[in-house]
Amino acid sequence: MRYDYWGKTFLDGDWHHLGHHCLDVAAVAERLLDANPVWAARMADLAPMPTGHVRSLVLFLAACHDLGKFHPGFQRLTSLGEKLGHRRGGYAHHHTEYGLALWEKIWPWDYLDLPDEYSLKPLLTAAFCHHGSPCDTCDLGHSAFSVEADAEAFVREVAARFLCESYEQFREVELEPLSWFTAGLIILADWIGSNEHWFKPVSKWDCFEAYWPVAQGRAADAVDALGLVGAHATDSCEFADLLPHLKGCAPSHMQQAVLDLPEPIGPEMFIIEDLTGGGKTEAALLAAHRSMRFGLASGLYVGLPTMATANAMYERLAQGYRALFDQDIFLALAHGGTFLNETYMSGLCARQGADNDEGGAVSAHWLADSRKKALLAACGVGTIDQALLGVLGAKHQSLRLLGLCRSVLVVDEVHSYDVYTGELLANLLRFHAAMGGSAVLLSATMTSELRRTLAEAWRNGRALAGKNVPEPEQDADPFSVSFPLMTRLTDEKGESIPVATRRTLNVAVESVYDESGMFDALRRAFKAGACACWIRNTVVDVLEAARLLVEEHGLPADRVLVFHSRFTGADRADIEREVLRVFGKESVASDRAEKILIASQVVEQSLDLDFDVLLSDLAPMELMIQRAGRCHRHERSRPVGYETAVMRVLMPEPADDAPGDWYGTMFEKGQYVYPRPAVLWRTARILCSKGAVVLPRDARELVEGCYGDGVLCAPHSMDGREMDAFGKQCADKAVACFGSLDFSGGYSLEDSPWGDDVAAPTRLGEPSHGLRLLRVEDDGVRLWSDDGRGASMDNCVRSEVRVPVRLLSSAHAPQSCASDVSSLMESMPDKGEWCVCLPLCEISPGVWSGSGKDARGVTRTVRYDQRCGLVVD
Template sequence: MAEKLYYKYWGKAGADDVRNNSYHLLPYHCLDVAAVGWQLLKPDMPLCKQLAKQLEIEPEWLRTLFVFCLALHDLGKFARAFQGLRQDLSVDLVKANSRMSYSERHDSLGFCLWQETLQTKLLEQPPSNESAGNEWLSHLEPWLEIVTGHHGMPPKTNLRTRNFFEVEDEQAAMAFVQDAIALFLGDFDFKPLLDKALKKRLKPASWQLAGVAVLADWLGSNQDHFKYCDKPKDLNVYWREIALKKAVNAVNALPKTPGVSAFQGVKSLFDFIQEPTPLQKYAVNEPLTEQPQLFILEDVTGAGKTEAALILTQRLMTQGLADGLYIALPTMATANAMYKRLGDVYRKFYQSGCEPSLILAHGARELSQAFQDSVVLAKQSIIDGDYLNGKNEEDQELSATAYCNAWLADSRKKALLADVGVGTLDQALLAVLPARHQSLRLLGLGRKVLLVDEVHAYDSYMQKLLDALLEAHARQGGSVILLSATLPQTMRETLVKAFHNGLGQAAPTLSDPAQYPLATHTPAATVEQQIDTREAVKRTVNIQRLNSEDEVIAQIRIAVAAGHCVCWIRNTVKAARQSYQDLLDAGIDANRLSLFHSRFAMIDRQEIENRTLQYFGDGSTPEHRKGQVLIATQVVEQSLDLDFDVMITDLAPIDLIIQRAGRLMRHIRDAQGNRIRQEGVKDQRGTPTLYLFSPHPVEDADANWLKPDHTGTQAIYPHIGQLWLTAKHLVGRGRFAMPDDARDLIEGVYSFDAEAEIPDVLLDGSMQATSKTMAQKSMADLNVLKLNKGYTRSSGDWDEETRIPTRLTEEETVSVALAILENGQLKPYAKAEPYAWALSTVKLPEHEWKKAQQQIPENLKSLIETLKVEQKALRWVEVLPLEERQVIYSSRHGFIG
């Protein structure tokens, strides 16, 4: 029997400096990947069952068809242009064609080969199954679009294949497809494939299937399991005797999903809870349904929302609706704090003896060694050669192995595949943006509860992306828990509607105005339930307006003299730095004064964060707290468990003011500041007073109402009308009670009716802010994936994830590594290993960096270039040498400029 043409094509090749002349035949690699897919889509596993249910087909049918498609995922490698990338492998392989340049990736080439050539030729062939005919072939295109997009983006279309394939290549690909049909689809029932309704249902399911294709390709490229084979062997024999057996080992090498432990009550998770809060009791007793569900928990700071959410998470897992959890937070600092809280709890979700993984996901993830130690992943000892597609590193087409290694080395992405992930919301939002490998993020979230904390804290752009994420997560069978101290009614309605869009259901009508505290649960028999809150956090807060910075400083001096600890939250870094200096000038002891903002090098920021928690956190003592003053920006506003005797805040929107007030007398203490942990005991420090640094909200406010003392505030919070309404409600009341007044305050600023109260002169500024909000939403609509189109190139403007924004900022920020000059060499500012350069990095607004850059002496610029060559980690980072004569940065002030 003549040898098949397709045995003359290589699919994987060893790196030429590692294993010369070693290669794996293309048909075998295709079968390796198909065999991994066979294991990943076992019909009795949740993933296959959920996808089959969504597609309204049998799990076994889905498995067979998709595995056949996976066998065709690398059709593009039959291109002579691709084969010519390695001419050093064997004389038995096809010869290179110098006229054919490999200028398009093999994933797109494979899909275009099917569209342009193979489908037409196969339709002309006698059908392999007489009863089925050939019509099914014309329905295969969207399935092949999914599998050929296995490098993290959908394939391009309408490429001219003749520029890349010789006639012999097309013949080889044709022969392989025909043999794959015989191997996988001999007695297959093609009727479901002919149903046009299936094509429509495939579009929303295609995103998860694309993730399966990426994962199958990565695992099928692992030489630890799939050794290279360059000798022709019958496909049926290779499939049964090698590919299927090796795929079992490859999939079994993945970390096992640990067995879920049944919920045994609050004490089983949190032994420190003596008496559950009303919200926690709700989490224990609320009936769950058998389908994906959304919870929105709104309660005051200190009501135990996080614990309630974790109780619900374990109950949802016990119900079989999830295997794990991803907690999404607004900032790195809040993610770090959440990790510490989760450290003792997450193992209790699972049966004893299991090894569940916990991973951190944010921009400085490698700086927390505890997270690095929490997951063990098999290292791949043998690597494939990369497919060089250009001279620059960014243009290089990485092999599946190289992609896999890069992905697993980046714990921001790995967190979505770990059993329990903690990180910023940004990492989850990338699942609904046209960023490479978004499908794997979505797949990783699929069997997890998505828990989003501080859900009110995001701008209109991120809110719109969050809506898309909720819709996508509900569609793939995921449940969601959202936490907030306070949510505007319109935002709550939008979130509920997005989730129900994913379920394909109409959203329930929510009460207006809603009660507070409130638990929203949908779909459910009772969607909204007003919840009581625990007595310890019910309180009245007095409001006292301070008109000038001199009045603020005088108030701080009075508090320090009385031995109280104080926090002044300023809206800008510039204002915080100036106030810190003003307080030093006013005679406040430098040892009692701290500054905390976002422009510190990571090593200093970590130290400041730890010191802040030590001096003002739950375990702080009277000795720590006495007379201490913290000048901070919004970095202390959310999720950090801090408690101050005196709180002063710049004017900000009402929800943020309420959030800041949550750090005022947060813990129950005696008059000296000792922590009291008995239930039912009142705080002994007197009635809390929130000092509001704000102009008077006069009815005839003019356009300069905030200027000049609050110009920075208006830059950060441009909706001046909402600021005026906030000041009016707070100053007018003179106090507010929590939780009783929370909903009135929020709706009094954010409702449509409230806008009518804003003075006409301030409406211009407010309209500009509203226009900006609309522009942010439009930008989100432009950027977010068109999920209803399915996994196709036209569903988004695809790019590498580093170029896809999860947040919009007024100005681009620049990562700058601080360096010091020692013996003629630039060394990292941070004296720490192994991440000295990462710990030396600070994020600066672009205009600040440009000013600083101009101060770098010419003689140091060549040293910087040399350093960047030596230190790969600095390739995409700017470097700023710190000279003794310049005071541009200090560990106490941060970046000064």
């Protein structure tokens, strides 16, 4: 080369040659493929060429990924560039754009037998645009002329090492599927290859043959230390070996049905429908282990609807997930509050302190330091949002897809998502199926329409991979479809498998037509020494019920627990642990007695809670079934008078001539949470008619009776509101379709929306933001949650509560502490830019108050305490 080129610089002034860095990244990509047979198989299946050809092409492009750094403008970003002889050039564009432009300039068509540039475009974009999202080419400028010869010489040298003698010509569309995988692989390889711990600076360029073995050795050390070697399943397929936490238990019928399945020969999707508490999760783990044992996957990711449900699942899996693997595997937790989970954090600390497992500690901490990397773990639990970002134009989405495509995707509570998120989930299934992954979907209350939608999404994904998956056979009458049910789709067949069950749910339903009846029921439960829960549909209703129960009905405040979403991260984690301790599976009678929980929807799914009597506001039928499953969930002795499971439901009377605002007259705020009055009317009518939730006997009738064809005819007065709700659902679905990526379009700027994680929402609710609470004390201002590390990012997030922007859009800092507030915000890692920092002063023991303005500019008073959470007056 005519000049030296720096690729990485270091704080001590040393630097790493650009050519060496490019080879480091290629060596890491090679090691990732060698160490992960499933990834290698995915890449081969996505390519329209022989395995050896696609591997050589991808490694060649990995070695060329930073071609744009040859540009003089980049080289002169530091004073080092001038010392190396680069005296001209401005940096008008990012080096990724320069890479595309430089490739076009020196396009090696005359000496490399590659597909033409237009056909290669998807892979070129994947390789050169390795900073998280596609980019476009740019004008190189005149200064690039001085480096073109060196750039071309480097391309020639790596081409001689990597490329095959000849390649067939392909159409652009044939390489688009491979571009998603290639983009993720090169991003990951670049992240690892840029780590100075393993890749020490070597500034003097020699030649490919001299440095390549060095790069390969470093790459092997790095990939192995970071735990990115493909995980292997244990050889055992015995129930007791795979699920040791169920030692002594016989497999449920659904679990046995999974164990009895024939050997898989390709990607599969399961839809498992079974009762709440029926062992669906364990059945999914058995299905995932089966895929891993036969080499079709090398990990699993369990996605759940909320952080609370993800935390609960993490606790469950932590008991025995290691039994699925033949090596020590780190269990990752992926959501916005991972460090609030004590079990997770203590596990990380334990690995860090284990002297005999230095590699495991390095791997765990590297995977845990970013939610984007958490999906690369061999075993992970988190919110489904972390996976959904893979099909949105969010930065580094291809890295998420890369992690998922080697894992079995398990999605719990698939019935719980709205139309927008449900459409994103369907697109995720299309992507996952097209990339060769397997999936297991779990639900206790699925409609036939949702089952068809999810199955169709999977079939479409396999069609993108060139496979024609048959439709599963099932009864034409949705009311007659078996329950429990396993739906299984493979490339060869689609089948619906009826499954028996030993478990039943029989909860009597009592209709209550005014709130006084609910408070009477709670008082009676308290006096009888029972524990009870009232699930309310809004936070405002939760707080009001808790206040009235203490102030007007005389229950002791320390016996009334409140649980909803408007607590700071730290306080919510504490409350969640306390709720599980008092009402969970292992709770004891002395803790449960005379305890009343007033909660929002945070308790209705996946949290293993058990109450002597359950109260609920009226909600759609699938949620009422979920809530009923929290009543008498476990076998235990009950207080006198509470031997039978009963759910009392607060509802307006479902009369034939009910008015259009039938639901809203009783639930003024709840009508905006559940805006379909006809569905709610049918739910109330069926519950009143049945007088009980009896499963599995009535499973289909309860759900299909509210949503399916031939349902009860609701009063016509509700038609207008139903049409409004239907219109909004159509609009939300259109937004999801427009905002999500198209697999067939490849990794490209064209026709795809790209932004960051904030601009790519996985939920389409009303705008909200984090409210970061600050305590104003005599000795200064500090974060609400301060563990002694001051304004660390952990403490910042632990001190936040999420609120709608309409409630509070700005905060007021009293003049007496304004300077201290500014100083504290300046010390925060994010400077408080992405949240609202709200100073609070203690107005009575444990009660803090502050003020701000809502979206209309009206001044609002805010109160916060650790028992009731945030209240905006």
